[in-house]
Amino acid sequence: xxxxxxxQVADDENDPFLQSxxxxxxxEQSLQREKQKDKNEIKLLLLGAGESGKSTVLKQLKLxxxxxxxxxxxxxxxQVIWAxxxxxxxxxxxxxxxxxxxxxxxxxxxxxxLFEYRRLLLSAKALDFINASVAGGSGFLNDYxxxxxxxxxxxxxxxxxxxAKGFDSTMLESTTKKENDDGTDSNQPLLNMSxxxxxxxxxxxxxxxxxxxxxxxxxxxxKISREDIxxxxxxxxxxxxxxxxxxxxxxxxxxxxxxxxxxxNVDKFADPNYICTxxxxxxxxxxxxxxxxxxxxxxxxxxxxxxxxxxxSERKKWIHSFQGITAVLFVLAMSEYDQMLFEDERVNRMNExxxxxxxxxxxxxxxxxxxxxxxxxxxxxxxxxxxxxIRKYFPEYQGRVGDSEAGVKYFENIFLSLxxxxxxxxxxxxxxxxxxxxxxxxxxxxxxxxxxxxxxSGII
Ligand SMILES: Nc1nc2c(ncn2[C@@H]2O[C@H](COP(=O)(O)OP(=O)(O)OP(=O)(O)O)[C@@H](O)[C@H]2O)c(=O)[nH]1
Ligand SMILES: [Mg+2]
Numbered sequence: 001x002x003x004x005x006x007x008q009v010a011d012d013e014n015d016p017f018l019q020s021x022x023x024x025x026x027x028e029q030s031l032q033r034e035k036q037k038d039k040n041e042i043k044l045l046l047l048g049a050g051e052s053g054k055s056t057v058l059k060q061l062k063l064x065x066x067x068x069x070x071x072x073x074x075x076x077x078x079q080v081i082w083a084x085x086x087x088x089x090x091x092x093x094x095x096x097x098x099x100x101x102x103x104x105x106x107x108x109x110x111x112x113x114l115f116e117y118r119r120l121l122l123s124a125k126a127l128d129f130i131n132a133s134v135a136g137g138s139g140f141l142n143d144y145x146x147x148x149x150x151x152x153x154x155x156x157x158x159x160x161x162x163x164a165k166g167f168d169s170t171m172l173e174s175t176t177k178k179e180n181d182d183g184t185d186s187n188q189p190l191l192n193m194s195x196x197x198x199x200x201x202x203x204x205x206x207x208x209x210x211x212x213x214x215x216x217x218x219x220x221x222x223k224i225s226r227e228d229i230x231x232x233x234x235x236x237x238x239x240x241x242x243x244x245x246x247x248x249x250x251x252x253x254x255x256x257x258x259x260x261x262x263x264x265n266v267d268k269f270a271d272p273n274y275i276c277t278x279x280x281x282x283x284x285x286x287x288x289x290x291x292x293x294x295x296x297x298x299x300x301x302x303x304x305x306x307x308x309x310x311x312x313s314e315r316k317k318w319i320h321s322f323q324g325i326t327a328v329l330f331v332l333a334m335s336e337y338d339q340m341l342f343e344d345e346r347v348n349r350m351n352e353x354x355x356x357x358x359x360x361x362x363x364x365x366x367x368x369x370x371x372x373x374x375x376x377x378x379x380x381x382x383x384x385x386x387x388x389x390i391r392k393y394f395p396e397y398q399g400r401v402g403d404s405e406a407g408v409k410y411f412e413n414i415f416l417s418l419x420x421x422x423x424x425x426x427x428x429x430x431x432x433x434x435x436x437x438x439x440x441x442x443x444x445x446x447x448x449x450x451x452x453x454x455x456x457s458g459i460i
């Protein structure tokens with residue numbers, strides 16, 4: 001028997017027809033498995049303008065469904081936030097002068113101590129105080145961390161109506177017209193300056209003030225430590241009334257949204273061995289370039305979440321991920337109705353988001369794709385509406401100054417009115433940095449997507 005069977009097997013192995021059939025069957029089975037896997041996998045695409053909070057939403061998913069952040073991420077954010085803290089305080093000093101806000105630290109007769117701290121800070125080159133390799137390399141720092149400073153040394157604010165003129169769906173691909181292949185702006189060669197050049201520029205500008213300074217003993221003449229810089233930032237932040245005024249007007253220039261958090265906690269970020277907490281990482285910012293793919297098991301479903309960089313130069317890459325998307329999660333920064341884009345200071349951020357949402361919602365790619373709209377940064381919005389009239393930027397707005405609810409409804413209606421199809425848009429108000437509230441929002445949203453997906457694939 002055994003002998004007969006093995007002869008049979010040997011015969012089959014020599015039969016080219018049977019062999020090719022077996023290979024075909026194996027391929028077919030594998031395709032079926034892939035198809036089934038694809039069918040079960042939910043693909044969620046995070047879209048929205050730069051800095052709206054997409055990666056922060058992703059971070060919350062990581063905290064909820066992936067056990068949080070690893071050691072390397074915690075070290076990297078510590079360095080990036082430290083660099084941002086230094087640069088952000090320098091920016092406040094420089095912008096105060098541009099806006100004509102008198103700074104206590106510019107006048108040695110008024111406050112000698114602050115004057116010295118200001119000198120010390122401006123003479124410190126951020127890069128000398130950062131562990132560049134932990135932060136992601138100097139190329140990374142050049143591109144991301146020192147980015148805001150570059151603008152102030154090279155570019156004056158352009159007055160504008162704030163309307164994103166000529167924006168349409170083609171903008172998804174055509175916004176890089178002015179840009180080089182590597183995404184840098186060819187109209188602004190100084191944006192490609194090396195870090196040393198940027199720092200030099202900042203320092204030069206910093207020392208070019210109205211008072212002639214003595215070049216004898218000062219804190220800047222001895223070797224500066226990270227603690228010295230942290231102390232200088234802390235003192236300027238707490239005690240210079242001009243810095244406070246300038247910060248209150250930070251919608252008029254580009255400043256990291258979490259700058260106040262960095263300043264409030266600067267002493268811990270000054271520690272070269274500091275390891276970031278979850279909160280630090282949620283408040284920290286590393287601009288996304290390209291599209292990252294992240295897999296999560298949520299309940300019995302497998303989610304693939306795609307996080308795309310939102311700045312204009314990033315959007316040409318979006319189209320590559322438009323196929324097979326289960327739902328689009330569009331993140332809108334509600335609090336940015338009075339701010340201009342980082343990449344084009346003639347364009348109001350809210351207007352840019354409206355145009356972008358319109359282009360995506362009504363594009364052929366997403367004809368049958370559900371949209372979820374996160375009205376994000378609600379914490380900042382609630383605060384801002386009390387002091388910054390929405391009508392100043394949106395003249396047709398009729399609500400009362402300080403009426404957050406009326407403000408939300410107004411913008412919500414604008415976004416809903418863009419819908420040219422019958423597909424529903426699910427709207428949620430969010431504060432992406434708040435883990436407790438995001439836990440509820442994200443579980444409601446993922447449940448809803450799973451249910452919709454099951455219905456669509458005819459399972460329920
Ligand atoms: N206060 C507050 N800050 C937020 C909120 N959401 C995001 N942020 C902060 O906003 C900054 C930008 O957030 P990101 O998540 O990096 O923005 P993004 O949309 O991924 O930006 P790109 O990658 O450039 O497209 C970070 O410093 C976040 O901590 C929020 O709801 N409230
Ligand atoms: Mg991002």
